[in-house]
Amino acid sequence: MIPLEVKKDTVYRKRSLSEKTKDMISGYLYVSPFFVIFAIIGLYPALFSLFLAFQKWNGMGEMEFVGLANFKVILTDPLFWKSVYNTIVLGIMGTAPQLVVGLVLAFFLNLTYLRFKNFFRITIFMPYITSMVAVALVFSVFFSNNDTALVNYLIGLIGMDPVNWKTSEWGAKIAISTMVFWRWLGYNTIIFFAGMQSISNDLYEAAKIDGANKLQQLRYITIPMLKPFILLTVFFSTVGAMQLFTEPAVFLGNAAFSRDEALTVVMYLYRDAFRISSFGTASASAIILLIFIVGVSALNMMITQGYGRKRGRKG
Incomplete structure (x- = not known):
């Protein structure tokens, strides 16, 4: 049988780890709006513009790859x-x-x-x-x-x-x-x-x-x-x-x-x-x-x- 003191120590460590994980998750949630907005209005348009630079497109029809x-x-x-x-x-x-x-x-x-x-x-x-x-x-x-x-x-x-x-x-x-x-x-x-x-x-x-x-x-x-x-x-x-x-x-x-x-x-x-x-x-x-x-x-x-x-x- 596992002594009672060891069980208490294991439960305490699990709770401590859980608190650290919660703090980490809450921190990422606080800063996530910036990264989400940046990805939508900053990163995505930049990558899409890079993709369009090698395409022929008038904004409505299908794209045609034209290279350089x-x-x-x-x-x-x-x-x-x-x-x-x-x-x-x-x-x-x-x-x-x-x-x-x-x-x-x-x-x-x-x-x-x-x-x-x-x-x-x-x-x-x-x-x-x-x-x-x-x-x-x-x-x-x-x-x-x-x-x-x-x-x-x-x-x-x-x-x-x-x-x-x-x-x-x-x-x-x-x-x-x-x-x-x-x-x-x-x-x-x-x-x-x-x-x-x-x-x-x-x-x-x-x-x-x-x-x-x-x-x-x-x-x-x-x-x-x-x-x-x-x-x-x-x-x-x-x-x-x-x-x-x-x-x-x-x-x-x-x-x-x-x-x-x-x-x-x-x-x-x-x-x-x-x-x-x-x-x-x-x-x-x-x-x-x-x-x-x-x-x-x-x-x-x-x-x-x-x-x-x-x-x-x-x-």
């Missing part, structure tokens, strides 16, 4: 390479200035003697939470093709001719990049400002004692200490620039998909999928865009990190 034919069509289409060129140009014009200006604005917002700080912080962040429709309407008025439009009036004061902002090659690019700059400047500024809040004031006090002015403090203290935040904003800005869609589509309206002055890669694949019902080439464009984003982001990060190490050695 969709990629060949895309890579030999001059309009696709025009969209790549537009995406890169708009990305540089719209995002690069906002990173520099956002860093400078965050530095001034972080000054201890600046008055009405909360007002300026809210004002700078307001464009990010403003409705895209309202932004497009305002900029459509500013960059109207009429001679009396605000921007045409201002450039007329310095002797320049009016510009057809929605039909000219560089006019559309300047207008859209200005919209991108205005909308996302506050977002990057707040990220930089949050990073500056984590820098100890002792470093600035020591720099003041050594005779460093504000520009030197920004160059030798703020920027090196903000390197993780700069890398984060560069990464997000690069990915966002390569996925540019809303601003040109809303600003130009229906003409955005019939003209090539501001046609981006995302607009190109959207046109293939929902305008001419060629989901195979649209999916192939999405795969190529993914490769571009990974490559450009890696190159951008390497340049940024290399610049940071170079500045560190000089310091």
